[in-house]
Amino acid sequence: MARIALVIGALAAILYPIPLQIQGTTYYQTVGFLVLVNAMLGVGWNVIGGWAGQFDFAPQVFFAVGAYTAALLYVKLGLAAWLGLLAGVALAAVLCALLTYPLTRLRGHYFAISTVAIWMIAQPIGASWEYIGAAQGLFIPVKAHASVIGAALSLQFAGPTKAMGYYYAALVLFAVTLALMALVERSKLGYYFRAIRDDQEAAEGIGIDSRRYKVIARTITAAVFAAAGVLYAFWALSVFPEQVLELNWATLPIMATVVGGIGRLWGPVLGAVILIPISQIMSTTLGTGPLAGRGIDLIVYGLIIIVIAAFRPTGLLSLPWSRWLRIGRRRAAGAPA
């Protein structure tokens, strides 16, 4: 049952852009791109937030580290984006481990606030550091690539296939992230994370070094954010502080995780599929009307989160779907013809 759903989902994700490309509506491919990026970020955030149970409010710092590293290497040294991605992920991981180790002395919302403090300190640094372009940031020049392979190898898609190219790039990164996190979930590491979340004292009692594993969990989250940051930078063709350090890079993935089901591998994916298109659909339906650009989509997000928190804090995936679906099927089978 679950395997069938996985195959159908994967096929749908792979085929999704093709009819759109034939029809020539690249807009919905960009929506798909954003869904995948946020799903990937959510799956990454789930490691620190859902499994290790530490509220990280500032993963966007590492999103920015990834974006800046790859953009700098490309602009200053001409290094290809995928190599930049490796460098960005490595740098974000090291930086995250160094910054997080002292923070793990703090617990609960004290930890959460300390991550916000790191973000608040990162913002003026990003806005005033001349080497990385200060407030203006960096521009990534587009290079025309004759072949699809050339474009894919340099992560630079342009022209009418831009949206489709980045959609598939995001799909690849998302799939890799999901597969790796599925491994983590079932590994010893995943069990250590959840043991610390459920009862830190008990986990320490059986010899789990809680500070060490919290650092590892947040470093995994940071690595995922850095990779997504590189992808986003090359899609946006620029990196500047207000864009990559925006709070939405934390709140949207976190919301997706909560709506779908925190601590469940597929929770953030479901959440992103539900939440991200809302904002796009709203902006098309409201068009240029009086309520356009008035944040109506974010009001809806706020309401959804409040309702989930108040009535089903474990998320949509925690609802008894299998029972409901089975009852539905049995009724259908037993119904008189």
Place this chain on the structure above:
Amino acid sequence: MTELAQAVVNGLQMGFLYALVAVGLTIIWGLMEMINFAHGEFLMLGMFGGWWLSARFGLDPLLAIVPIAVVMYAFGMLVYQQLMRRVQGGDPFTQIFATIGLLFLLQNAVVAVFTSDYRFVNEGLLVRLGGAKVQLVGLTFAMPLLLAAGLALLIFLALYLLIERTEFGLALQATSEDRDAARLVGIRPQRMFAMAWGLGAALVAIAGAILVNFFSVYPQVGLQFTVMAYAIVALGGFGSVLGTLFAALLVGVIQSVTVVYLPPAFKDAFVFASYLLIGLFRPQGLFGRF
């Protein structure tokens, strides 16, 4: 040297205003141990209230404090009764999510009504005092800030007396110490929590109505104050009202002294850096009771 002394004095005056911003959170977070990430949005509502009453009815933002406080007290109670009561017993994460949802809802409801434009108050006593200054022992005090700081201090002292000297305050502290024991002596914890939320919301909204005389207001103004308030409450030692005041003065001074030596973008960075340092080396805060 004079420059430094002047910066310290200015910082102290801002500190009194920050104390009022943070003390609502001292009650909700420090005393009642509930999380509110929408604290800055309450402040934003207070600022917008001050601006709107001034722009629409010509009411001085300082007088607008009264209706704003009443409305926000009711609003804070409503938030507790309709939302926070449901998530109170569960995972602390759920409280974070619920208030982040509230943050999005309030912020964007205000965008929907007033748009994201920056608004300024251009009437009222503090605006009219404008450039008026007082010179004292070689230091300059701007009249509007001095008055506002004095007003904030008055409200703060009234709150201190309310919490430390009245039956209501004692009941609040009793609920914070031990909910079940409080119930045994006839205190209804649910009611105390609702009143704490009302009081917290009203206080921060009052701070907003004063601050709107100095800062422009826009729907996204809240978060920076939320984080600052958390830093102040943590520095001051959770639940300590006087600790909050000292920590807020310290934050005001750190901010204004930073600006003398570094680009203005860094004015908050050192506030948060000091939160991190104190969080790591003295987790009970500078003035904590524990």
